[in-house]
Amino acid sequence: xxxxxxARRVRNPGQTREKxxxxxxxxxLDHGFSATTVDAVVGRAGITKGAFFHHFPSKSDLGRALVExxxxxxxxxxxAQLARAEKLAAxxxxxxxxxxxxxxxxxxxxxxxxxxCLFASYIYEHKLFDDGxxxxxxxxxxxxxxxxxxxLEQVMAAYPPxxxxxxxxxxxxxxxxxxxxxxxxxxxxxKTMLSRQTKxxxxxxxxxxxx
Amino acid sequence: xxxxxxARRVRNPGQTREKxxxxxxxxxLDHGFSATTVDAVVGRAGITKGAFFHHFPSKSDLGRALVExxxxxxxxxxxAQLARAEKLAAxxxxxxxxxxxxxxxxxxxxxxxxxxCLFASYIYEHKLFDDGxxxxxxxxxxxxxxxxxxxLEQVMAAYPPxxxxxxxxxxxxxxxxxxxxxxxxxxxxxKTMLSRQTKxxxxxxxxxxxx
Numbered sequence: 001x002x003x004x005x006x007a008r009r010v011r012n013p014g015q016t017r018e019k020x021x022x023x024x025x026x027x028x029l030d031h032g033f034s035a036t037t038v039d040a041v042v043g044r045a046g047i048t049k050g051a052f053f054h055h056f057p058s059k060s061d062l063g064r065a066l067v068e069x070x071x072x073x074x075x076x077x078x079x080a081q082l083a084r085a086e087k088l089a090a091x092x093x094x095x096x097x098x099x100x101x102x103x104x105x106x107x108x109x110x111x112x113x114x115x116x117c118l119f120a121s122y123i124y125e126h127k128l129f130d131d132g133x134x135x136x137x138x139x140x141x142x143x144x145x146x147x148x149x150x151x152l153e154q155v156m157a158a159y160p161p162x163x164x165x166x167x168x169x170x171x172x173x174x175x176x177x178x179x180x181x182x183x184x185x186x187x188x189x190x191k192t193m194l195s196r197q198t199k200x201x202x203x204x205x206x207x208x209x210x211x
Numbered sequence: 212x213x214x215x216x217x218a219r220r221v222r223n224p225g226q227t228r229e230k231x232x233x234x235x236x237x238x239x240l241d242h243g244f245s246a247t248t249v250d251a252v253v254g255r256a257g258i259t260k261g262a263f264f265h266h267f268p269s270k271s272d273l274g275r276a277l278v279e280x281x282x283x284x285x286x287x288x289x290x291a292q293l294a295r296a297e298k299l300a301a302x303x304x305x306x307x308x309x310x311x312x313x314x315x316x317x318x319x320x321x322x323x324x325x326x327x328c329l330f331a332s333y334i335y336e337h338k339l340f341d342d343g344x345x346x347x348x349x350x351x352x353x354x355x356x357x358x359x360x361x362x363l364e365q366v367m368a369a370y371p372p373x374x375x376x377x378x379x380x381x382x383x384x385x386x387x388x389x390x391x392x393x394x395x396x397x398x399x400x401x402k403t404m405l406s407r408q409t410k411x412x413x414x415x416x417x418x419x420x421x422x
Contacts, residue, residue, distance in 0.1 A: 032336035034245035116335060123397045124332040125243035141398045163414050169407035172395060176408050177384075180391030184383060186334045187352045196380035197387050200415065203374050207418035 017055045019045045021066050029115045033063055033125050063122075064133050070118045071140045078147060092154035093209050099151075100174065100202045107194035114194055117182045144175040159209035177201050228266045230256045232277050240326045244274055244336050274333075275344050281329045282351045289358060303365035304420050310362075311385065311413045318405035325405055328393045355386040370420035388412050 023045035027036040038059055042052050056062040085098035107114065119137050126134060148171035156167070181197035184190070234256035238247040249270055253263050267273040296309035318325065330348050337345060359382035367378070392408035395401070 029335070030338040032243045032245050032339070034243050035336060035339055117394075119398065120331065120394045121335040123394055124240070124327060124335050125246060126397065127241040128243070128246055137398050141395055162418060165411070165414060166407060169404075170411065172404070173388075173408065173411055176391030176395050176404075177387060178391065179394040180387030180389065183328075183331045183334055183390040183394075184352055184387050186337065187330065187348050193380075193383070193387075196377060197384065200376070200381060200384055203376060204411065204415040204418070207373060207415070 013055075016045075016047055016051055019047065020052060020055055020062070021069055024062055024066055025070070025118060026115065028066070028118065029121055032121065033128055038062075060130070063129060064136075067118055067122060067133055067136050071136050074140060075143055078144065082147065082151070091158070092151060093159055093205070096148075096151050096155060096205060097202055100198060100205075103178070104195040104198050104202075107198065108192075110191055110194075113185050113189055113191040114182060116186050117179060120179055120182060141172075141175055145171045148172075148174055155205075155209055159211065161208050162210060163208060165208065173201055173204075174198075224266075227256075227258060227262055230258060231263060231266055231273070232280055235273055235277055236281070236329060237326065239277070240329065240332055243332065244339055249273075271341070274340060275347075278329055278333060278344055278347050282347050285351060286354055289355065293358065293362070302369070303362060304370055304416070307359075307362050307366060307416060308413055311409055311416075314389070315406040315409050315413075318409065319403075321402055321405075324396050324400050324402040325393060327397050328390060331390055331393060352383075352386055356382045359383075359385055366416075366420055370422065372419050373421060374419060376419065384412055384415075385409075 020041060024036065024041045027040055027044060031040075038049070038052060041062070042049050045052075056065065081102045082095075082099055084102060085095040089095050089098055119140055122129060122133070123137060145168065149167060152167060152171055177197050177200070178194065181194045184197070185193040231252060235247065235252045238251055238255060242251075249260070249263060252273070253260050256263075267276065292313045293306075293310055295313060296306040300306050300309055330351055333340060333344070334348060356379065360378060363378060363382055388408050388411070389405065392405045395408070396404040
């Protein structure tokens with residue numbers, strides 16, 4: 001089938017794949033994975049069904065690829081913001097506070113309420129996904145924990161905490177507060193929710209490690 | 212159809228309705244609303260399809276009734292724990308800390324990882340629900356905010372906070388931390404996640420209002 005659309009796809013196959021993933025992500029965050037049909041994705045992406053199946057043999061392949069992309073972006077973004085924080089401050093506590101602050105700045109800059117997190121969307125339909133896909137969600141949560149924990153260990157060595165706290169769950173708090181704030185953002189349609197919730201994590205860490 | 216099952220239903224219609232709602236809730240938290248079929252609910256509840264449609268003319272009626280029940284239970288439970296806290300302590304800060312602590316005790320007592328929150332499940336498929344159903348989710352979040360805010364206003368009057376904090380978002384933090392911890396519990400299959408995340412909220416409030 002040498003249609004103009006197919007020709008365009010052949011000229012820029014990466015772009016078509018990204019368009020499909022972008023369209024699917026928007027639809028899934030509003031309707032869930034189950035109710036998002038291939039037809040709807042194709043319609044939103046403005047491509048042919050042939051192009052869709054060229055890139056993704058099945059909807060389940062799409063689901064897997066989408067969360068793989070989301071996990072990779074999430075991870076790169078976290079590491080980039082951490083690297084910025086480490087460049088701008090020498091003190092580990094200041095680095096953690098900057099890292100969280102950079103996320104707040106981004107949340108504040110959004111013009112629309114944040115559409116939610118693909119990880120949470122998938123987890124509330126988790127029986128629809130294979131173990132490999134669920135492993136990606138798990139790895140993402142454990143990546144955040146490991147990164148935050150490494151930094152908080154440096155903080156604790158420099159600043160004895162003012163209350164006895166358990167390190168693993170403290171490391172998880174950034175992830176859980178943002179996930180919770182995504183749910184509230186979607187529930188209330190309030191775009192300020194994310195940065196306002198995250199700010200409390202910063203205040204908590206300031207108080208916990210205040211000299 | 213005067214089958215034995217129907218006869219049982221007529222003898223105890225409320226019980227059948229609850230059985231349907233219980234079955235649907237378990238299925239929805241694992242598969243989402245869209246992928247949960249009436250057949251699956253009927254199978255899990257061990258009732259006839261006739262009995263199902265006697266109680267719920269459509270799946271959408273079931274979805275509405277389920278979240279109405281969840282919101283009512285959630286609200287009653289919150290008010291009951293708040294009343295306990297208010298009976299056991301005179302000081303508003305102690306009351307808030309007890310309230311959160313009671314939730315922690317319950318999370319700790321669970322034998323299985325918490326299956327998640329129906330509100331979050333619905334919000335990640337929100338385009339499948341009518342405005343009335345979404346209004347219930349919104350009311351639930353605003354109920355928690357209003358309740359926590361009323362109590363935190365009393366706390367602030369007695370204990371000037373050690374950092375400038377914004378009251379509305381502080382009031383939302385209990386809701387967002389639990390929602391986030393539900394996502395993490397499901398992701399990691401770790402039943403300790405909920406009480407460990409919630410404990411940080413208690414520690415935060417202790418530090419924020421420490422004399």
